[in-house]
Amino acid sequence: GQGGGADGSxxxxxxxxxxxxxxxxxxxxxxxxxxxxxxxxxxxxxxTISLDSNQTTTQNLFCSPVGGNDSxxxxxxxxxxxxxxxxxxxxxxxASDANRFHVFWRTAYRGSEAANPxxxxxxxxxxxxxxxxxxxxxxxxxxxxYSVHDYTNRNSATSTALGSSQAKVELYLPSALxxxxxxxxxxxxxxxTVFELTGSLGNPTVTPRNDMGLATDEFSxx
Numbered sequence: 001g002q003g004g005g006a007d008g009s010x011x012x013x014x015x016x017x018x019x020x021x022x023x024x025x026x027x028x029x030x031x032x033x034x035x036x037x038x039x040x041x042x043x044x045x046x047x048t049i050s051l052d053s054n055q056t057t058t059q060n061l062f063c064s065p066v067g068g069n070d071s072x073x074x075x076x077x078x079x080x081x082x083x084x085x086x087x088x089x090x091x092x093x094x095a096s097d098a099n100r101f102h103v104f105w106r107t108a109y110r111g112s113e114a115a116n117p118x119x120x121x122x123x124x125x126x127x128x129x130x131x132x133x134x135x136x137x138x139x140x141x142x143x144x145x146y147s148v149h150d151y152t153n154r155n156s157a158t159s160t161a162l163g164s165s166q167a168k169v170e171l172y173l174p175s176a177l178x179x180x181x182x183x184x185x186x187x188x189x190x191x192x193t194v195f196e197l198t199g200s201l202g203n204p205t206v207t208p209r210n211d212m213g214l215a216t217d218e219f220s221x222x
Contacts, residue, residue: 072113072137073173073201075146078130079184080166083152088132089221090119092197093142103134104149104218113137126151136197139204144197146171147221150190154216163187163212169194174202182210191215193222 011032016022077088090103094117101117102109105124111134113120118138125132136144148167153159163186170179182194189212196207215221 071174071201072135073139073171073197073204075134075136076130076170076172076179077132077148078168078170079128081128083150083161083165084128085126085151086130086132086162086165086167087124087149087151087218088121088134089147089149089218090121090134090136090144091147091222092117092119092144093140095140102219102221104221105132106218136201139197139199139201142198145209145222146194146197148184148192148194149215149218149221151218154190154218156190157214158188159190160186160188162190162192167192171195171206173204173206180206182208185210185212187212189213191221 011027012024014022014024016036075088075090077086079086087105090111091100094101096116101111101119103111103117103119103121105121111117111120113135114137119134119136122133122135134146146169148162148169150159150162150165153161163184165184167184169182171182172179184192191213193209193211193213195209197204198207199205
């Protein structure tokens with residue numbers, strides 16, 4: 001990993017540990033960019049951060065394996081220390097019938113990249129931060145909808161935890177050099193409808209939604 005100033009100059013460089021962890025200490029107040037150059041990976045995200053004196057922040061970087069996602073759409077959800085459990089949801093049209101598929105955390109609904117619905121959730125993170133990644137390998141005709149559900153506070157009609165969670169969604173498209181980034185609106189709600197996708201895998205149309213609403217359970221996410 002490498003930390004750099006806003007002017008592009010290098011400030012410090014670290015080698016990550018076996019778990020990918022890294023840290024920079026003693027940085028002066030200012031704006032920094034963190035980047036990584038891992039072996040066997042590409043398209044590593046770069047995050048610009050602003051630090052005040054004595055401030056500590058966590059910055060996760062997500063990198064694509066070489067050849068691993070060249071023909072797919074990748075959607076990455078991360079969030080802060082609270083709430084503990086946010087969940088990524090993707091619904092979309094099936095190729096064989098009029099029903100919509102639903103990819104989310106339950107084992108039977110994790111999906112598949114090699115068979116219908118040609119979309120898959122990698123893992124369910126229930127202890128803060130994420131990431132949760134959904135990959136789409138094939139698109140059918142119709143609307144794909146990506147949402148984030150606050151499972152921790154799903155029974156509250158007045159919760160503002162999701163809106164203050166620092167949740168962020170990064171959308172990686174095959175034809176784009178970098179991600180489209182969506183930030184959760186600081187509003188009341190337990191369901192964040194982030195965006196919709198239509199078109200083809202190679203030329204998708206992205207329609208931002210950024211709507212906040214309520215969902216009492218995981219099956220009610222539309």
